[in-house]
Amino acid sequence: MTTTTQPAAATKALPKLPWSRHLLVTAVLAVVLIPLPMLLDPAAEAVAIRVLLFAIMSISWNIMSGFGGLFSFGHAAFFGIGAYSTAWLQVEKGVSPWIGMAVGVVIAALFALVMGVLALRYKLKGAYFALVTLAFAEMLRLWATNSDLVNRAVGYHVPLRPEESWWWMQFAPDSANYFFIALGLMILGLLVSILFLRSRAGQFALAARDDDEASAALGIPVVRYKVLTMMVSAALMATAGTLYLQYYLFIDPDLAFGSAMSIQAILPAVIGGVATIWGPVIGAVVLGPLTDITATLLRNPPPFLDFLAGRGGLDVVVYGILLVIIILVLPKGIYGALRDRWSRR
Amino acid sequence: MTSQPMVADQETRTPTPSAWWARLPWLRIGIVLAAVVAAIVLAYLRSGSTVVVTQAVVTGILIGGVYGLVAMGLTLIFGVLDIVNFAHGSFLAIALFLSYYLVAGMGMHPYLALLIVLPAMFLLGALVQRFVLAGAMGKPLENQLLITLGISLVIENSLLLFFGANPRSVSLPGDQGVAILGAVAELSRILAFVGALVLAGLLFLLLRRTSLGTAIRAVAANDAGAQMVGIDTRWIYMLTFAIGTACAGAAGVLVAPLVTIEPVTGALFNIIAFVVVVLGGMGNVVGALLGGLVVGLAEQLGALLLPGQSPLLVVFIVFVLVLLLRPQGLFGRSGS
Amino acid sequence: MSLLTVEGLSKSFKGLRAVDDVSFEVEQGAILGIIGPNGAGKTTAFNLIAGAIKPDAGTVTLDGKDITGHPPHKIAAAGMARTFQLMRPFYSMDVLQNVTVAVLAGGASEKSARDQAAGIIERIGLSQWRDSPTEGLPTAALKRLELARALAIKPRVLLLDEVLAGLVPAEREPVLGLLEELRTQDGVTLVFVEHIMAAVMRLSDSVLVLNLGQVLTQGSPQEVTSDPRVIEAYLGEEPSA
Numbered sequence A: 001m002t003t004t005t006q007p008a009a010a011t012k013a014l015p016k017l018p019w020s021r022h023l024l025v026t027a028v029l030a031v032v033l034i035p036l037p038m039l040l041d042p043a044a045e046a047v048a049i050r051v052l053l054f055a056i057m058s059i060s061w062n063i064m065s066g067f068g069g070l071f072s073f074g075h076a077a078f079f080g081i082g083a084y085s086t087a088w089l090q091v092e093k094g095v096s097p098w099i100g101m102a103v104g105v106v107i108a109a110l111f112a113l114v115m116g117v118l119a120l121r122y123k124l125k126g127a128y129f130a131l132v133t134l135a136f137a138e139m140l141r142l143w144a145t146n147s148d149l150v151n152r153a154v155g156y157h158v159p160l161r162p163e164e165s166w167w168w169m170q171f172a173p174d175s176a177n178y179f180f181i182a183l184g185l186m187i188l189g190l191l192v193s194i195l196f197l198r199s200r201a202g203q204f205a206l207a208a209r210d211d212d213e214a215s216a217a218l219g220i221p222v223v224r225y226k227v228l229t230m231m232v233s234a235a236l237m238a239t240a241g242t243l244y245l246q247y248y249l250f251i252d253p254d255l256a257f258g259s260a261m262s263i264q265a266i267l268p269a270v271i272g273g274v275a276t277i278w279g280p281v282i283g284a285v286v287l288g289p290l291t292d293i294t295a296t297l298l299r300n301p302p303p304f305l306d307f308l309a310g311r312g313g314l315d316v317v318v319y320g321i322l323l324v325i326i327i328l329v330l331p332k333g334i335y336g337a338l339r340d341r342w343s344r345r
Numbered sequence B: 001m002t003s004q005p006m007v008a009d010q011e012t013r014t015p016t017p018s019a020w021w022a023r024l025p026w027l028r029i030g031i032v033l034a035a036v037v038a039a040i041v042l043a044y045l046r047s048g049s050t051v052v053v054t055q056a057v058v059t060g061i062l063i064g065g066v067y068g069l070v071a072m073g074l075t076l077i078f079g080v081l082d083i084v085n086f087a088h089g090s091f092l093a094i095a096l097f098l099s100y101y102l103v104a105g106m107g108m109h110p111y112l113a114l115l116i117v118l119p120a121m122f123l124l125g126a127l128v129q130r131f132v133l134a135g136a137m138g139k140p141l142e143n144q145l146l147i148t149l150g151i152s153l154v155i156e157n158s159l160l161l162f163f164g165a166n167p168r169s170v171s172l173p174g175d176q177g178v179a180i181l182g183a184v185a186e187l188s189r190i191l192a193f194v195g196a197l198v199l200a201g202l203l204f205l206l207l208r209r210t211s212l213g214t215a216i217r218a219v220a221a222n223d224a225g226a227q228m229v230g231i232d233t234r235w236i237y238m239l240t241f242a243i244g245t246a247c248a249g250a251a252g253v254l255v256a257p258l259v260t261i262e263p264v265t266g267a268l269f270n271i272i273a274f275v276v277v278v279l280g281g282m283g284n285v286v287g288a289l290l291g292g293l294v295v296g297l298a299e300q301l302g303a304l305l306l307p308g309q310s311p312l313l314v315v316f317i318v319f320v321l322v323l324l325l326r327p328q329g330l331f332g333r334s335g336s
Numbered sequence C: 001m002s003l004l005t006v007e008g009l010s011k012s013f014k015g016l017r018a019v020d021d022v023s024f025e026v027e028q029g030a031i032l033g034i035i036g037p038n039g040a041g042k043t044t045a046f047n048l049i050a051g052a053i054k055p056d057a058g059t060v061t062l063d064g065k066d067i068t069g070h071p072p073h074k075i076a077a078a079g080m081a082r083t084f085q086l087m088r089p090f091y092s093m094d095v096l097q098n099v100t101v102a103v104l105a106g107g108a109s110e111k112s113a114r115d116q117a118a119g120i121i122e123r124i125g126l127s128q129w130r131d132s133p134t135e136g137l138p139t140a141a142l143k144r145l146e147l148a149r150a151l152a153i154k155p156r157v158l159l160l161d162e163v164l165a166g167l168v169p170a171e172r173e174p175v176l177g178l179l180e181e182l183r184t185q186d187g188v189t190l191v192f193v194e195h196i197m198a199a200v201m202r203l204s205d206s207v208l209v210l211n212l213g214q215v216l217t218q219g220s221p222q223e224v225t226s227d228p229r230v231i232e233a234y235l236g237e238e239p240s241a
């Protein structure tokens, strides 16, 4: 359409978009973190890897549930698909975990496609949608638990290799390479988040989350972009499954598909800030070390907690309390609250 | 201003004067019954044994009654507070451990524990609603879901922390197999079923026949309207959550002799309760009881239909089908 | 041949015939005004035409193609845009982003979308609000945002549901001017629901009157406003202007 002519001077300059800043921060993060293993002792490095793993999972959850507005309570489904694809191919077929990761990514995305088309075609929203995701993860768990194909409840141990190998993604337990792989995947996750949001598809997904009727009235095929968002998220989650398997060398149905894994994908994003790029990372940094802090505390408890010596579960109790407090006090999460404060100045 | 808001096509739950049974969806109940009968026939064809099928049906119905009781509490909370309560199962777990300590530690009779557990759970529910959930009333659904998730994490892992992960059990003195309808069932299972039905009946009478029940139903139908006619909605929210939690508590006492008592037992009941609630129609208390029976049967017959698979798999398949095809529930009043 | 043809359109809600056998045609480049008392079924008719809800009976034809019951995004892609009487901005985005998404939905390249959006915002007179979040915007700005987003997909037919409601008279004039310009410069065909009679009189080539879901009459603005049945239908309604 023709625009009426207007004096160019009257137009304000367009505000800068945040993407290049986000990309810059991502690059700085990568560069700053690369030398980290040299500074950390093995125990601290294990914590760092867990933080990165949490971050990848939660970045993934945040894409679907934060930016896409599709509340997933069953993200373990995608995680488990990644872990199990890798484990099955490696143990049963002797295939490299890198290829296993790629296969896992594809299967997880296809699984998300089926789930998304079903759930969205029947217009499930809110709690109903969340329950469907939970049901799908549970079905996978029950199936894996009773299926000879994937070794039933026993799960898989990754066979130990005599020497370190990039091809088999296997190194000495305290090798910095695990850290580098985890870091690489997290950076990849951040790039996926940022570039997806910047893209036409991501913008449509945001619009559809905000108001699907208004989006459809503009010609946006809402279901298609919501499903696409789910597929991107699922693909990223599957890589976390591979990483977990290769680092801890073991997977079983409860670990892979159980709701604890889904919850670990949710918590960092909620605590750091849902629907923000950096929320999941910040949340992971807060939550990741908790397990070790509480474990240390319980190994040598102060006198008044003597009766808890050697017990587990304190870390998750703290997670739960944090979750409740954050929702009640900072519903936008740590990063969301900070950002609001800065922008008000 | 002259603009008129479009009325969203929501199911309205206004109490209407006609008798409650006249408003039950008899046609759909018929279809569900037909499906159950078909499943029984199929199970018979697969297993080839009447005894096995009869046993499955009896066991399914008995445990289904308990599922119904758990789910009634959950669905009541959803109907009145609009909260999807992920902590419901963990309240049941607390009740399990409480009865364990009353029975094993203090030598109390397993069913007498009800006298202590029921009020204790009622009180706990009231406190949790008042001090944790009240702050999130009217917030987006996700927030409430996350809060109750947080509560369940705290409860389950506190149990783990204090009592450890080793499984425990409660035994009913004089518990033995009883022949019933051509099958054999433990006495404790039959009593759990009877107890669940009695409590469900009491809850139903409370909702239908008392002024408190009328107030609760009024708030469920329309909180703003209820407030206008002088009902203290905050009080009703608290009482409803307390009643719902007490339902989970009662179910916990009743099933204590039937299950292994571990912190994670609650999570299993939680998931089943959600399935039942969706089947019965979210917020539909009578539907929850019927849904409980359907899930109990699906679980038991499913084990026969898909041998080697977890019985729960069939339950989830039914669940997903219902969610997709009839999210307002099998027994909900017609929505569209 | 007319660009938009509606024939025998009907929709009931639980026994209430919200839209009852409504038919009309709009020529390319014409402006059709739709009036009628509250609850007459005007918004429902728009929802049916734009595909937001499926009709019980009747057909909608756009440029010779039957689009009855097609999903809304396909209808939009076929060249029909609509605004919502109750404004529906994308709440997480500022005004510029709202319009940019719409421009993208209209098929523009990612590079040029923001510039185009800024141009539309300027044209609609929203520049003052361009970088503001939609939360807390005054009605006048939100109404114009609806219009801006709809224009951003470069529609051939534009359905406007009470875009002037909530604007003070001084704010109406530029919007009216813009709508006239849309027809003369851009060749957009307009169907608009409006309570403000001055606007209806000024813009419409033809006016359709709905009452209780049915077409009461259709004709030139003068014919319609002097029709005693129309006056009767509005009796009891407070005069709006």
Ligand SMILES: Nc1ncnc2c1ncn2[C@@H]1O[C@H](COP(=O)(O)OP(=O)(O)O)[C@@H](O)[C@H]1O
Pocket: B004, B006, B007, B008, B009, C013, C016, C018, C036, C037, C038, C039, C040, C041, C042, C043, C044, C045
């Ligand atoms: N989704 C709906 N469900 C039930 N009734 C509706 C719905 N949408 C509109 N109605 C009813 O249809 C009638 C027409 O409404 P509407 O089209 O909004 O009128 P108008 O836009 O002319 O004021 C009204 O009585 C309204 O209450």
Ligand SMILES: [Mg+2]
Pocket: B004, C042, C043, C044, C085
């Ligand atoms: Mg209207």
